[in-house]
Amino acid sequence: MKKKVNIRLIEEKDKGNYLKLFNSEDFGCIGINSDLKPSIYEEEKIINGVIDGSILSTRILIIEDNNDFIGYASISRQNKTTYHIGQFVIRKDKQKLGYGKTLMDEIKLYASSEDCDITLECISNATHFFSKQGFYNTFSSSYKYPRRKTFLKRKQPLFPSYELIEQERERQKEQEIKSFQKFLQSPLFKEIMKL
Numbered sequence: 001m002k003k004k005v006n007i008r009l010i011e012e013k014d015k016g017n018y019l020k021l022f023n024s025e026d027f028g029c030i031g032i033n034s035d036l037k038p039s040i041y042e043e044e045k046i047i048n049g050v051i052d053g054s055i056l057s058t059r060i061l062i063i064e065d066n067n068d069f070i071g072y073a074s075i076s077r078q079n080k081t082t083y084h085i086g087q088f089v090i091r092k093d094k095q096k097l098g099y100g101k102t103l104m105d106e107i108k109l110y111a112s113s114e115d116c117d118i119t120l121e122c123i124s125n126a127t128h129f130f131s132k133q134g135f136y137n138t139f140s141s142s143y144k145y146p147r148r149k150t151f152l153k154r155k156q157p158l159f160p161s162y163e164l165i166e167q168e169r170e171r172q173k174e175q176e177i178k179s180f181q182k183f184l185q186s187p188l189f190k191e192i193m194k195l
Contacts, residue, residue: 003065005099007106010060010072015047017069018060021089046074056168059158063090063103070094073103077159078119081147083111085120104133108145110158118145 010018023040049055057077063070071090078084085107090100111118121141122130135143159165183189 005063005065005070005102007061007063007103010047010051010062012051014062014069014072015044015051018047018062018072019044021069021071021091022087056160057165058086061103061106063099065094065099070099071103073107075107075158077116077162077165080162081116083107083114083116083118083158085118088120088126100129101133108134108148111145112148114157114159115147117147119143 019040022043046055046058047060050058050060059075061073061075063072069091071094072087073085073089074087076084076086088100088103090103107118118135119138120130120135120143122143127137127143130143131137133145135145138144
């Protein structure tokens with residue numbers, strides 16, 4: 001069968017495949033030690049926020065071939081000039097077939113069109129793959145792909161403006177403070193303090 005590769009943002013219909021790969025025994029990922037990876041519940045909350053648009057600073061790109069779910073990359077906008085890849089996962093049975101390079105090339109194109117570096121933490125045996133993709137080791141398990149000027153521009157940037165992301169982060173901080181203040185006034189807190 002001829003390859004018909006498609007890379008796109010995650011949608012509701014992808015959640016099952018994403019979570020199945022995330023939770024699988026052969027979860028092959030950079031940036032997360034499989035013993036320390038987030039719970040599937042926490043991961044589903046993040047996916048839901050990305051899909052419904054309530055999380056602006058994270059995007060999840062899906063790679064598929066003939067509608068077959070191959071893998072994904074979870075990318076965060078760290079600041080005005082940096083993308084950070086938190087997860088980069090290709091199904092074990094589809095590795096070494098060019099899908100990882102294709103997905104990484106798409107991420108590089110987005111990053112260069114927004115004049116951003118790409119960083120990641122690689123604690124798996126994928127260091128050779130990332131070195132071949134132009135990443136260099138900056139410290140311990142940290143890798144960086146420097147900004148590249150390109151004449152190719154994406155029709156649509158991957159992230160909203162950085163100012164909107166900063167506003168979202170400020171709102172989240174305010175909500176956390178209000179939630180904590182509310183907890184301090186709760187009967188539960190008063191009961192805990194008596195102990």
